[in-house]
Amino acid sequence: MKIAADRILGIALIGLATLAAFNASQFEVMFSYEPVGPKAFPILLATILAGLSLALVFRPGENGEWPDKHVVLRLLAVLAVLLVYAMLFTRLGFMITTFFAVLFLARLFEATWQKALVAGVLMSVGSYYLFTLGLGISLPTGLWLPKFN
Amino acid sequence: MFDFLIQGFDVALTPLNLGLAFMGALLGTLFGALPGIGPINGIAILMPLAYTLGLPAESALILLAGVYTGAEYGGRMSSILLNVPGDAGAVMTTLDGYPLAKKGLAGPALGLSAISSFVGATIAIIGLTLFAPMLAEVAVLFGPAEFFGLMVFAFASMSVMMGNDPVKTGIGAVLGVLVAMVGVDSGTGVMRYTLDMPELYDGVDFVVMIIGLFAISEILLMLEHAHSKKAEDEMPPVSRVMVHIKEVMYCKWAMLRSSIIGFIVGVLPGTGASVASAVAYTTEKRLSDKDNTFGTGDMRGLAAPEAGNNAAAVGSFVPMLTLGIPGSGTTAVLLGALMLYNITPGPMMFTERPEVAGGLIASLYIGNIVLLLLNLPLAGLFAKVLTIPRWALVPGIAILAFVGVYQLHSSLTAIYMMLLIGVVGYALRKLGFSLAPIILGYVLGGLMEDNLRRALSISGGDMGILWQSGISIGLWIAAALLLLMPLIMTKLLPGKSLTHT
Numbered sequence: 001m002k003i004a005a006d007r008i009l010g011i012a013l014i015g016l017a018t019l020a021a022f023n024a025s026q027f028e029v030m031f032s033y034e035p036v037g038p039k040a041f042p043i044l045l046a047t048i049l050a051g052l053s054l055a056l057v058f059r060p061g062e063n064g065e066w067p068d069k070h071v072v073l074r075l076l077a078v079l080a081v082l083l084v085y086a087m088l089f090t091r092l093g094f095m096i097t098t099f100f101a102v103l104f105l106a107r108l109f110e111a112t113w114q115k116a117l118v119a120g121v122l123m124s125v126g127s128y129y130l131f132t133l134g135l136g137i138s139l140p141t142g143l144w145l146p147k148f149n
Numbered sequence: 150m151f152d153f154l155i156q157g158f159d160v161a162l163t164p165l166n167l168g169l170a171f172m173g174a175l176l177g178t179l180f181g182a183l184p185g186i187g188p189i190n191g192i193a194i195l196m197p198l199a200y201t202l203g204l205p206a207e208s209a210l211i212l213l214a215g216v217y218t219g220a221e222y223g224g225r226m227s228s229i230l231l232n233v234p235g236d237a238g239a240v241m242t243t244l245d246g247y248p249l250a251k252k253g254l255a256g257p258a259l260g261l262s263a264i265s266s267f268v269g270a271t272i273a274i275i276g277l278t279l280f281a282p283m284l285a286e287v288a289v290l291f292g293p294a295e296f297f298g299l300m301v302f303a304f305a306s307m308s309v310m311m312g313n314d315p316v317k318t319g320i321g322a323v324l325g326v327l328v329a330m331v332g333v334d335s336g337t338g339v340m341r342y343t344l345d346m347p348e349l350y351d352g353v354d355f356v357v358m359i360i361g362l363f364a365i366s367e368i369l370l371m372l373e374h375a376h377s378k379k380a381e382d383e384m385p386p387v388s389r390v391m392v393h394i395k396e397v398m399y400c401k402w403a404m405l406r407s408s409i410i411g412f413i414v415g416v417l418p419g420t421g422a423s424v425a426s427a428v429a430y431t432t433e434k435r436l437s438d439k440d441n442t443f444g445t446g447d448m449r450g451l452a453a454p455e456a457g458n459n460a461a462a463v464g465s466f467v468p469m470l471t472l473g474i475p476g477s478g479t480t481a482v483l484l485g486a487l488m489l490y491n492i493t494p495g496p497m498m499f500t501e502r503p504e505v506a507g508g509l510i511a512s513l514y515i516g517n518i519v520l521l522l523l524n525l526p527l528a529g530l531f532a533k534v535l536t537i538p539r540w541a542l543v544p545g546i547a548i549l550a551f552v553g554v555y556q557l558h559s560s561l562t563a564i565y566m567m568l569l570i571g572v573v574g575y576a577l578r579k580l581g582f583s584l585a586p587i588i589l590g591y592v593l594g595g596l597m598e599d600n601l602r603r604a605l606s607i608s609g610g611d612m613g614i615l616w617q618s619g620i621s622i623g624l625w626i627a628a629a630l631l632l633l634m635p636l637i638m639t640k641l642l643p644g645k646s647l648t649h650t
Contacts, residue, residue: 035610
């Protein structure tokens, strides 16, 4: 299992190297003032990458422990929270989205509902004022509310 | 000769910069103490803020350098108290630090390690002051061909010294360089790997890259340890933090030797605190472990890696400030931070921007004293940081990451890219890659190509220019020797691996 992961990675990286080299070969310049041009270095890199990846396929190394199914599910949940946080960040504004993001992240890291709620309120309101008033960073207030300041 | 230092103290002693050095030391110690958040993460999280606040270059650098050296102090806390290294540089500290804490000597262990850290950093700062201007004078002779050779040497030294798997270190570095290729080619205006996205015309943003790679992947990684152990239950009580002068004197040779070793290892490009503490510990064990007490709570076994890793952290500023080649992953991030200010560190910095180079060095002297003063009396308080639960820590990191990236261009694309890079970073870490080579490749990649193309423009395309001067030949030979070293070492010492990172 562990060895297979490195082999698959090696093959995927060889694919990436091929793609990178092919893409680089399409970089066309009308007129060049210098002998090297934009192609040569990426192609050189792709060649080195392919060589090293080949070494990985034949002599796979050690991997870390892979997470079990339970952890994978929570991993996906954390990613989902972060993704939704990003999608709604400007639309709903910093405070609301941060509150929910902190609430769900804290829950996913095994806080009780009570603690998660407190953390959500404190962190969203606290960081909003710290960033805007304290550090002068402008944060999205949300498009659905009339601007309050 | 030391004009730059006098000018530097003028810069570092302004109230703003003194305050920033203090803040950096404090935040750095906290970041270092938090498990999983080492110097790189701390700097990655704070850098966009320093940039937004409109701090001048030297002030931003003073803050971030304070975080760096502070994190090396803080990293020892969880090593000693919980047997969990706070960052890679503190791994060796667990070997004798934790047994000491088990014996009920947690307080003296914290005190002694603070003093060792101070000694290591002080010796290295003096080394930096003496050698950096000298090296800068030599580096003025470097042309594009020599710089290209130097970067090849840096990558060679990194593949051998960093991580357990040279192949993966190499792959990581090449991937980093490839990411640096993205964007409009400055020489010809050709778009490279931009996937027709206007956001990529300027390349992958540095802040997006490091926050994604370090902060986001760390959040994902923390999920696995969410319920591993409760810090409160396991932490031994911290009684007296003061150490006896006798205990310090007992370790003085271990400290001195390790500081010098750490400084030298730190100066080598590509190798940082983790390698230095390993080399310092094994050397000290070989030299002074007469009664086999190392590993069972020997004070010298604690002093050696702590002096070593702090000396290396400072030592890695030498190549960064004089050659523009970072000595470690963390200085690579600092180099990137300087580039955001349109300052390219290199031999000219000591003459052209003495306030930056000198200010930084002067602030290291100040920060180091601040760190000792903070760490001796407040060690018990900092140790409380270890009990911060992850459910509070993780959302905090997430907020800082989002705000840091969002305020760059007020763009959501940057946030999506950060998340994507974070997932890739997580996968690579799971596959046994270390992130430092990736960031080094990413920071050095553009410079490497520029220097290669400039050299070949000078020679009209003749590759011979790359190994024409004595300096370049020396660098190529050194790089080749380094790459061959593991082969030679395995012949000489069968069955023993060199270093663990």
